[in-house]
Amino acid sequence: MKTNRLGSSELYVSEIGLGCMSLGTDEGQAVKLIHEALDRGVNFLDTADLYDEGRNEELVGKAVQGRREDVIIATKVGNRRVPGQEGWVWDPSKDYIKSAVKDSLRRLGTDYIDLYQLHGGTLDNPIEETIEAFEELKREGWIRYYGISSIRPNVIREYVAKSHIVSVMSQYSILDRRPEETVLDLLEENGVSAIARGPVARGILSDRGQAKAEKGYLDYSKQELLDVLKRLEAFGRGRDLSQLAIRYALAPAAVACTIPGASSLEQLLHNLAAGDMEALSPQDIQSIQAISRANQYEAHR
Template structure:
């Protein structure tokens, strides 16, 4: 599988990654899914300390034993669980990050993390302190690179201008084109990569995703989705399936290094890889897709010239 450079770093990730959030909590099944992803040529695994209260990292750690040098391992930090309380609180403080990374390393069974990502962020955070903490972890060799997972343009802008992030993880698909106007040009200008999650839009953009359109998606109504799915099939004309088109659309932009489609079964992993590789959108087809879909922007408060 093709590998792309993550920002200007020395990390090269498979253009189709594997989001481990969907592997469940049963050990045998979870390990089997991760091993299948690796067999299919995926080298980029993404998890978070938040998923299943750390259980996800533990399962990923067990699955990569003996294979660590073959993998670009990404996890996230910032959502802190407080014992005895439900849910979590946002905590990007240096103290918490330094304690959380130790726990992630323990659960993952490794002594370094390839890509450590801030799992959110607000303008009210102690941003400079947070950045310095990531830089310190990098100097110590605990992490190789760092990034941010966010859909907030103003927060992303702060980290682009003030930090050494190599990547931004954000939702991006042909049904959610919000990154195109502001985020992608910004990242391209600074040599930072986008990691696109949700390229299949919760399965709506698969051949059998009709029933998943019943509640609509963002500002698309179920009826609009039905029409769009049919229109997208028509422009395919044997040049690829709806599934292929959806996977390749985000990868058309040069700032996108990897996509992370959802998968909770071996069949879905195999299909994502087979549909996603050895197929590229032509400029003409890309432009046709843009004409058919909405170029929805972030709401006013989340624009780069907004206040949040």
């Protein structure tokens, strides 16, 4: 598995990581999937305190026991549970971040987090205070590096300008090309890496695409999606669609890693096979972009 440097950090991440959100809550199955991924060269695991109310972090922690030094663990913070209330509230305050990291460390069974990410955010948040929290956690040794998970260009610009983030996780695929508008160039120019989530667009860019396209996607109608899938299939000339989609998400220079999820061994192995596929040529990329749509951000520009 090829590795890429994550921004200006000392972390070298497998170009295909594992998005752990879809692992489920069965410990045996989740640990088995993570072990299989690690055995096949994946070293980047992405989780969050939000997933399954912390259970996901616990499963990741169990899976990496005895292998911690070989794994880059990324998790997220910012969504806080309020006792007695349903759901979560958004809290990017310094006090909360510095307390929440201790809970994540306990669930993960580790004494440090490789990449700690803010799980959202807007310009109305106390950005300087949030940055201060991450910087203190870094100095204190609880985290090695920090980044943000966001699809808001205005927020991304603020953190690139004011902080030492090494990465921005953002949704990016053939069907969601919004980061191409401004974000990817901004990150490349500033030495910050992109982590591309959702490369197969909820499974639409797969052999199950026709069924998954039923509700549309972003600014695509069902019929538009079916047309794109038909044209991509013709372009692929036998190449697997989901693997082609993963390679597309890895094509920009700013992208260090993509994190397709997997809920079964078959799905995991299928995704990882994209690592054996040749990188797309500039001509391939142009052809794919002619088939799909150059979506643009409608808000948060």
